[in-house]
Amino acid sequence: MISFGHVNKYYGDFHVLKDIDLTIKTGEVVVIIGPSGSGKSTLLRCINRLETITDGSLTVKDVHLNDKKTDINKVRRKIGMVFQHFNLYPHKTVLENIMLAPINALGISKEEAKKTAEFYLDKVGIPDKATSFPSQLSGGQQQRVAIARGLAMKPEIMLFDEPTSALDPEMVGEVLDVMKALAEEGMTMVVVTHEMGFAKEVGDRIVFIDQGKILEEAAPVEFFENPKEERAQVFLSRILNH
């Protein structure tokens, strides 16, 4: 589904991603963890070309993202993205937020878009907030709307960029629950997160990244119980024993 081959990325002289090789299969839930500034968000954002890669090859559904001929809008319609700060459109209602891309990017009718939007709003558990504005919602509700907004495009991949990092602790659970349900339905997901419980329980594979390099890739049980890399061990002991 997603394939990185020897991907490098520089910001000027700064080498953000170093020789990344990573393949993500359909239906897989891959959790990317690592210290802040390690490049994990950048790695995620390359998948829908919010960041461009400097060299190497990156394909999504066998389409080369760094090929000039690639219609990136077409690729992005298949990839939903959820951001740390939700990024809902404040001037639109919840329903309008969810309907915007299906109507304007997919060209489906308003009635159909509304039906789809209501369906996914129901799915994330807040059907009663359809006519609210984002500013009237809690962080957890906003993030669930953002997930519904991504799902309304009927994507094949969902990207999550620290989806619970900006939330009050008591709202983290409701967002993780939605993501868990999504994973159980077989959605291909790439998740950058600090929620180790989620990573352990829902992830099919953990990718540990530090200083732009993938240092370890393993199944959750293996990674958490027996991390091979020393840096992963240090990272885990810091995160788990506080």
Added chain:
Amino acid sequence: MDFLGAFTPDNLIFLLKGFYVTLKVAFISIIFSFIIGGALGTIRFTKIPIVSNIAAVLVETIRNLPLLLIILFTYFALPEIGINLGITVSAIVALTIFESAMLAEIVRGGLISIEKGQMEAARSSGLSYIQALRLVILPQALRRMVPNLVSQFISLLKDTSLAVVIALPELLHHAKIIQAQELSYVIPIFLLIALMYFVVNFALSLIAKRLELKSA
């Protein structure tokens, strides 16, 4: 001072005629400069190579010239190269050129003020850059611009008085004609036209406040 003598029906009608020209020239200039300024500001914001640079050079050049110079240039210099616009059109063209540059910066500032995540969310959902701009960024930016836009419109309305130098028959020009006939009318007439400018501009600021409250 001769208040009662100054406010004869003839004088009042003459002033109102001047005020009508002021409002007309201001209104037309506002419309044109909003369209042109909006386009220039948006183009400059997009950072499309060359096009965006041209917009930047235009805006920066015009913004740093005195409006009076542009008015005089339009009326006195353009005929020398065969472009004869007449008084009213010259005034409108000069005001439009100057205010477009001012508005372009307001529009660009409004666009820049929208969080980067909005564009990222819109683009990552598969919308094109133009769609994202039109559906997500511009509507939000416009709301934030309202106070600055209105204050620029007020400036423009007041700046129409500069066209007195090319004898545009606007409010100030008509006031001066009346005052030239009778020296004791100077203060009453000035006070009256000051009141006329004030009422219209103050009304505009009140409308702006209303709009601000609504969008907040």
